[in-house]
Amino acid sequence: MSDAESNIDPADGTDFQPTAPNTGEEFEPVDVFPDSDDFDLRPGSDSCYKCSTCDTNCPVAEVDDEFPGPKFQGPEQWRLKQADGEHTIDDSVMDCSNCLRCDSACPSGVPLGQMHNTARGEYVSEELNTFSIEYIRNRILANYRTSAWLASKFPRTSSFMMNFGPVRWMMDKVLKVPKERDFPEFATETFQEWWAKQGGATGSRERAREVRERRGEPVDADKKVAYFHGCYSNYNTPEVAKALVNVYEYFGYEVVVPEQKCSGTPMFANGMLADARRHAEVNVSSMSDLVDQGYDAVASCTSCSLALRQEYPELFDIDGIEEVSDNTFESVEYLRIHEDLKGEIEAAEVDGELAAEFGYHAPCHARNQGLERQAVELFGDLEGAEMEDVGDSCSGISGTYGWKSEKYEKSMKIAEDMFEHMEEGTESEVGMTECPTCAMQMEHGTGYDIRHPLELLEAALIEEN
Amino acid sequence: MAIESDVLVIGGGLAGLTSALSAARSGADVRLVSYKQSTLRNASGLVDILGYTPNGEGPLTDPYDAIPDLPSEHPYKTVGLETVRESMELFDEVTPQYRGSHTDTNALLPTHGGTIKPTARYPAGASAGVASDSRDVLLVGLESMTDFNAEHAAAHLDAAGVPFDVRGETIRFPGELRADAKVTRYAKMLDTNSEVTVRGRKKPVREAIAELVNTEIENESRVGFPAVLGDDHTAEIRQELGEKIGADVFEVPMGPPSLPGLRLEDRLFEALDEAGGMFETGNPVEDFEAEDGHIEHVLVEKNGAMVPYSADEFVLATGGLVGKGINSDREGVFEPIFDCHIDHSEDRYDWFDTEAFGDHPFASFGVTTDDRLRPLDGSGDLEFENLRAAGSVLGGYDFAAEKSGSGVSIATGYEAGNHAATEAQ
Numbered sequence: 053m054s055d056a057e058s059n060i061d062p063a064d065g066t067d068f069q070p071t072a073p074n075t076g077e078e079f080e081p082v083d084v085f086p087d088s089d090d091f092d093l094r095p096g097s098d099s100c101y102k103c104s105t106c107d108t109n110c111p112v113a114e115v116d117d118e119f120p121g122p123k124f125q126g127p128e129q130w131r132l133k134q135a136d137g138e139h140t141i142d143d144s145v146m147d148c149s150n151c152l153r154c155d156s157a158c159p160s161g162v163p164l165g166q167m168h169n170t171a172r173g174e175y176v177s178e179e180l181n182t183f184s185i186e187y188i189r190n191r192i193l194a195n196y197r198t199s200a201w202l203a204s205k206f207p208r209t210s211s212f213m214m215n216f217g218p219v220r221w222m223m224d225k226v227l228k229v230p231k232e233r234d235f236p237e238f239a240t241e242t243f244q245e246w247w248a249k250q251g252g253a254t255g256s257r258e259r260a261r262e263v264r265e266r267r268g269e270p271v272d273a274d275k276k277v278a279y280f281h282g283c284y285s286n287y288n289t290p291e292v293a294k295a296l297v298n299v300y301e302y303f304g305y306e307v308v309v310p311e312q313k314c315s316g317t318p319m320f321a322n323g324m325l326a327d328a329r330r331h332a333e334v335n336v337s338s339m340s341d342l343v344d345q346g347y348d349a350v351a352s353c354t355s356c357s358l359a360l361r362q363e364y365p366e367l368f369d370i371d372g373i374e375e376v377s378d379n380t381f382e383s384v385e386y387l388r389i390h391e392d393l394k395g396e397i398e399a400a401e402v403d404g405e406l407a408a409e410f411g412y413h414a415p416c417h418a419r420n421q422g423l424e425r426q427a428v429e430l431f432g433d434l435e436g437a438e439m440e441d442v443g444d445s446c447s448g449i450s451g452t453y454g455w456k457s458e459k460y461e462k463s464m465k466i467a468e469d470m471f472e473h474m475e476e477g478t479e480s481e482v483g484m485t486e487c488p489t490c491a492m493q494m495e496h497g498t499g500y501d502i503r504h505p506l507e508l509l510e511a512a513l514i515e516e517n
Numbered sequence: 518m519a520i521e522s523d524v525l526v527i528g529g530g531l532a533g534l535t536s537a538l539s540a541a542r543s544g545a546d547v548r549l550v551s552y553k554q555s556t557l558r559n560a561s562g563l564v565d566i567l568g569y570t571p572n573g574e575g576p577l578t579d580p581y582d583a584i585p586d587l588p589s590e591h592p593y594k595t596v597g598l599e600t601v602r603e604s605m606e607l608f609d610e611v612t613p614q615y616r617g618s619h620t621d622t623n624a625l626l627p628t629h630g631g632t633i634k635p636t637a638r639y640p641a642g643a644s645a646g647v648a649s650d651s652r653d654v655l656l657v658g659l660e661s662m663t664d665f666n667a668e669h670a671a672a673h674l675d676a677a678g679v680p681f682d683v684r685g686e687t688i689r690f691p692g693e694l695r696a697d698a699k700v701t702r703y704a705k706m707l708d709t710n711s712e713v714t715v716r717g718r719k720k721p722v723r724e725a726i727a728e729l730v731n732t733e734i735e736n737e738s739r740v741g742f743p744a745v746l747g748d749d750h751t752a753e754i755r756q757e758l759g760e761k762i763g764a765d766v767f768e769v770p771m772g773p774p775s776l777p778g779l780r781l782e783d784r785l786f787e788a789l790d791e792a793g794g795m796f797e798t799g800n801p802v803e804d805f806e807a808e809d810g811h812i813e814h815v816l817v818e819k820n821g822a823m824v825p826y827s828a829d830e831f832v833l834a835t836g837g838l839v840g841k842g843i844n845s846d847r848e849g850v851f852e853p854i855f856d857c858h859i860d861h862s863e864d865r866y867d868w869f870d871t872e873a874f875g876d877h878p879f880a881s882f883g884v885t886t887d888d889r890l891r892p893l894d895g896s897g898d899l900e901f902e903n904l905r906a907a908g909s910v911l912g913g914y915d916f917a918a919e920k921s922g923s924g925v926s927i928a929t930g931y932e933a934g935n936h937a938a939t940e941a942q
Contacts, residue, residue, distance in 0.1 A: 104774040105554050107699045114701045117693050124697075156799055157554045159840070361820035378821030389824055390518060422799030422819065429795050441790075468709075 176323030340372025528834030532908020535930030562777020568920025631673025727761030837909030883912025
């Protein structure tokens with residue numbers, strides 16, 4: 053707070069004398085707002101100097117004439133609400149896709165993600181009718197884990213039914229879920245089922261010890277990670293989760309797969325903060341126990357890692373949440389920090405179906421963690437594979453956002469640049485990204501087959517051996 | 518293990534990008550790390566070398582002529598006149614969409630406030646607007662863009678004595694834009710030539726704008742718009758508007774957030790990629806470890822985890838007071854990463870002048886260096902043998918008053934990158 057404030061004469065407020073110093077000692081900041089248990093958004097709001105860098109990064113404001121942009125949604129709306137008791141959260145907050153581009157961009161470190169999530173939570177709990185179709189639909193989308201769990205009991209039937217014309221027509225009409233989208237297929241064996249067959253943590257420890265012995269590393273080396281696989285690689289793309297296990301064991305890491313629920317990402321994005329908190333409590337509890345025992349947490353989905361690293365401590369006050377946040381990493385990032393990944397990749401090559409030119413899209417949530425160039429940089433040295441960065445646009449789907457009929461067109465408009473760069477920039481019809489919903493969008497717009505960096509890493513390091 | 522490179526550049530603005538580029542082109546393995554986005558996105562996109570002398574003389578005709586007479590602490594004196602020239606050659610080579618390299622003389626460009634700015638390089642999109650041209654100008658403002666009042670800007674230019682007639686008119690941007698639409702929204706509509714509805718009829722937005730301007734234009738042969746004419750297809754948009762209006766179309770550089778600044782940033786990152794440089798943004802460098810005056814690695818903070826990034830040579834290009842490469846509190850002025858010495862008075866009431874446009878000491882705050890841009894401590898010794906500084910983090914000049922911000926960033930970035938690459942190899 054500036055000392056200028058204490059120089060202001062309350063009578064007219066103009067008696068500012070910069071040449072007559074009021075030096076630090078007697079300065080006592082005034083507590084403008086009463087104590088509260090909520091997270092204090094004031095310092096963040098005060099840091100905004102309105103340069104509008106956030107607005108120029110917002111993919112929604114670029115295509116939507118109704119959306120007021122992140123500077124309003126974040127610091128300005130927060131300030132408006134302090135002015136009087138009359139302002140409620142503007143309903144445009146539901147048009148924010150929670151891509152967090154603004155949060156990644158802000159040169160002043162304003163926590164725009166935290167501000168948006170808080171505002172959206174307040175809007176949903178106080179303004180949105182819980183009997184409305186919008187609320188019901190959003191709640192179903194946000195709780196994808198529940199639907200996926202159910203579907204995984206009858207994977208073939210579910211995959212069929214979810215893409216069965218009449219069913220989709222009904223869903224479009226009743227729930228406002230766009231019929232244009234293809235539902236992802238459910239795996240006939242979930243990752244968790246596969247993992248149990250591999251002997252779980254015990255099996256992994258044995259395999260990791262053998263590898264360490266072979267690599268000439270101490271057999272009791274402290275190499276252990278807790279894998280947060282998230283819902284999608286469990287129910288839909290277990291090949292990604294299996295690749296993670298294989299790659300980590302290749303480097304001699306013991307993997308454990310702790311009890312876990314949804315990371316909360318789709319719940320934040322839909323303002324369902326109570327649901328998110330319930331899931332976060334489970335995740336933090338099981339992850340923090342492992343962190344205490346010396347494990348680091350890794351995630352293969354960049355939205356999951358972002359949730360655990362950044363959104364959890366910004367939104368919830370749960371025992372152990374900071375420890376989990378400080379010790380969570382994206383899975384390839386972790387190996388880059390701790391292993392000679394560059395050297396291994398330079399010595400390797402891929403052939404077969406993964407010897408391709410990949411159109412790589414950096415998910416916004418990966419960008420937020422500083423990972424936007426990781427895959428391009430790393431695989432640039434891999435013989436047999438080529439990486440083409442398809443530009444810095446958002447994919448537009450933003451998790452559940454593009455799964456809403458009223459947002460579908462917007463979502464496709466945002467993605468136009470990415471589709472164009474994929475089609476112009478690459479020969480082989482194959483793409484790469486870390487985020488499962490970006491992958492859906494990439495496939496939806498181009499028909500390309502989309503792979504995860506861990507799959508290429510696995511093919512490069514392991515399958516040829 | 519640490520994330521490794523020969524040269525690590527900290528900062529993603531004009532100085533950091535130029536320094537990474539010059540090091541990469543010298544063959545070094547370079548990594549640039551930048552916390553969030555830089556002030557380059559707020560810059561007008563005009564690239565100045567020197568517009569005025571430190572004691573306010575100008576506008577200068579030839580910036581290179583004035584460099585030998587600058588005070589010894591000025592960064593241009595540190596790197597020398599030849600380096601300034603070489604660095605501009607690098608800039609010209611990587612930015613084919615810039616103009617002005619045909620001469621040493623400053624061009625005079627109209628600003629959105631209606632003043633005239635002396636500048637060494639300018640985007641091709643601004644070139645039809647130069648004030649030395651005698652053809653008449655129509656400035657077209659957009660009703661919802663309050664940052665640019667065309668009538669006001671025209672009146673100012675007229676008062677400044679420009680050698681042509683200038684008039685301002687304001688139109689309503691076609692379509693259903695909100696009153697505070699973002700610059701990126703206008704740019705996107707123009708880039709994609711979106712359909713808009715005008716009096717019940719649908720037409721492409723470029724055509725709709727040209728029709729509106731055609732009702733206002735008299736015999737002017739140049740038309741200036743605020744700098745929102747697209748992001749990806751600017752040349753095409755200007756050409757189409759120009760053909761439909763029957764005049765040369767140019768952009769008037771705007772204040773923040775600035776599309777010309779953003780386009781320059783994009784182009785420089787692209788050039789760095791082409792030169793084989795690596796880069797990543799989003800996480801701050803928070804700390805470092807050094808031994809005997811030699812930096813071993815810096816620590817990048819990633820959501821609570823401190824990750825070491827090692828290199829042989831480091832370049833500090835974190836910006837000035839606005840970019841937060843220099844910070845201050847009630848106790849003093851400091852450089853937050855390496856705590857490099859910054860010369861300043863102990864009494865903070867000496868840091869500024871009481872006149873708003875006075876001679877503010879804070880404007881020249883920054884690190885002092887040896888002749889190879891290595892920061893010096895309070896007693897004139899090297900802070901670290903393998904750290905160099907470039908851009909606004911340097912002291913000894915007031916870029917706002919001199920109009921030298923871009924040139925100093927380019928020249929010192931170039932020099933720091935070259936030295937770092939040579940030392941690292």
